Amino acid sequence: MKWRAYPDDVLPLWVAEMDVPLAEPVSRAVTEALALGDTGYPTGGVYAEALDAFARRRWGWAVPRERTAIVPDVMLGIVEMLKLVTGPGDAVVINSPVYPPFYAFVRNLDRRVVEAPLGPEGRLDPATIEEAFRGAVAGGRRAAFLLCSPHNPTGTVHTAEELTTVAELAARHGLRVVVDEIHAPLTLPGASHVPYLSLPGGAAAFSLMSASKGWNLAGLKAALAVAGPDAAADLARLPEEVSHGPSHLGVIAHAAALREGGEWLDEVLRGLDENRALLAGLLADQLPAVRYRQPEATYLAWLDCRGLGLGADPAETFLARGRVAVVPGHQFGTGGAGHVRLNLAASPEVLAEAVRRMAASL
Numbered sequence: 358m359k360w361r362a363y364p365d366d367v368l369p370l371w372v373a374e375m376d377v378p379l380a381e382p383v384s385r386a387v388t389e390a391l392a393l394g395d396t397g398y399p400t401g402g403v404y405a406e407a408l409d410a411f412a413r414r415r416w417g418w419a420v421p422r423e424r425t426a427i428v429p430d431v432m433l434g435i436v437e438m439l440k441l442v443t444g445p446g447d448a449v450v451i452n453s454p455v456y457p458p459f460y461a462f463v464r465n466l467d468r469r470v471v472e473a474p475l476g477p478e479g480r481l482d483p484a485t486i487e488e489a490f491r492g493a494v495a496g497g498r499r500a501a502f503l504l505c506s507p508h509n510p511t512g513t514v515h516t517a518e519e520l521t522t523v524a525e526l527a528a529r530h531g532l533r534v535v536v537d538e539i540h541a542p543l544t545l546p547g548a549s550h551v552p553y554l555s556l557p558g559g560a561a562a563f564s565l566m567s568a569s570k571g572w573n574l575a576g577l578k579a580a581l582a583v584a585g586p587d588a589a590a591d592l593a594r595l596p597e598e599v600s601h602g603p604s605h606l607g608v609i610a611h612a613a614a615l616r617e618g619g620e621w622l623d624e625v626l627r628g629l630d631e632n633r634a635l636l637a638g639l640l641a642d643q644l645p646a647v648r649y650r651q652p653e654a655t656y657l658a659w660l661d662c663r664g665l666g667l668g669a670d671p672a673e674t675f676l677a678r679g680r681v682a683v684v685p686g687h688q689f690g691t692g693g694a695g696h697v698r699l700n701l702a703a704s705p706e707v708l709a710e711a712v713r714r715m716a717a718s719l
């Protein structure tokens with residue numbers, strides 16, 4: 358999709374896929390499964406066991422298999438967790454600007470979106486969050502907080518202190534927390550991801566995790582829902598048919614990535630670290646009016662283009678005049694107008710050409 362959605366003369370730096378060769382352990386695991394004709398239904402706990410081993414190594418956090426459930430992918434897993442703890446018409450709080458499917462999936466589920474915009478520096482704002490929580494539960498209704506950690510599109514890594522404050526506010530106002538941690542493996546040098554469920558206040562929350570982003574496996578669908586100890590009974594109510602959605606080859610690929618793909622991931626992180634710095638230099642030289650705070654995680658760059666005078670949708674100009682496809686910021690909700698999201702997981706040559714074209718479009 359990344360390379361076919363636009364004409365051949367357009368550089369696609371939009372959708373969240375990396376331009377990287379597949380990790381050898383993943384390729385080997387899937388190839389061996391195909392050679393055996395092993396293309397049936399998934400079973401067993403291989404994914405949960407692989408995630409547990411990875412989380413222990415990277416974050417010092419254990420993932421109890423008995424508090425996990427296989428789900429088709431992170432967004433569908435989020436939907437199922439929201440079904441467990443909210444009902445039609447209930448509110449779901451999100452921190453805008455944020456991943457656009459949060460809006461679409463929540464509304465399609467017949468829940469109300471309540472925005473709690475990020476602060477000026479792209480970080481969680483406790484006062485804004487508390488105000489949103491208070492409104493979400495007005496009238497005694499149930500509500501949930503859908504947290505993106507690390508945050509997409511800003512690449513912000515929430516600190517333990519920030520997450521602890523969120524947990525305290527959620528407990529005070531009676532909201533259940535569902536955390537999208539799909540980008541957690543892509544935490545870059547200088548930052549440390551804190552799994553929400555590792556915090557004392559995360560006991561009643563749910564986390565959605567996947568190897569999809571870290572190892573570029575979007576086409577091999579699989580993810581895990583993980584419940585805190587006080588949410589285990591809720592997770593046990595998950596309908597059995599939800600487990601029918603993941604791809605068996607997806608489970609094989611994701612488990613292999615988590616179990617054996619650490620060296621490959623580290624190499625990718627080194628490249629992303631170099632690219633985020635390269636992008637900063639390119640922008641400073643050719644588009645100095647663009648404000649860019651280097652991401653602490655993900656391979657996404659959130660560019661504030663309001664200083665260019667291109668209006669609410671600078672992505673339109675970059676595509677029409679520069680033949681560079683980026684994601685319009687207004688799609689990410691309040692706070693996104695005048696911004697674009699750029700995917701920096703490309704070769705340095707492609708990144709340099711993209712910035713050159715964007716500058717030339719002015």
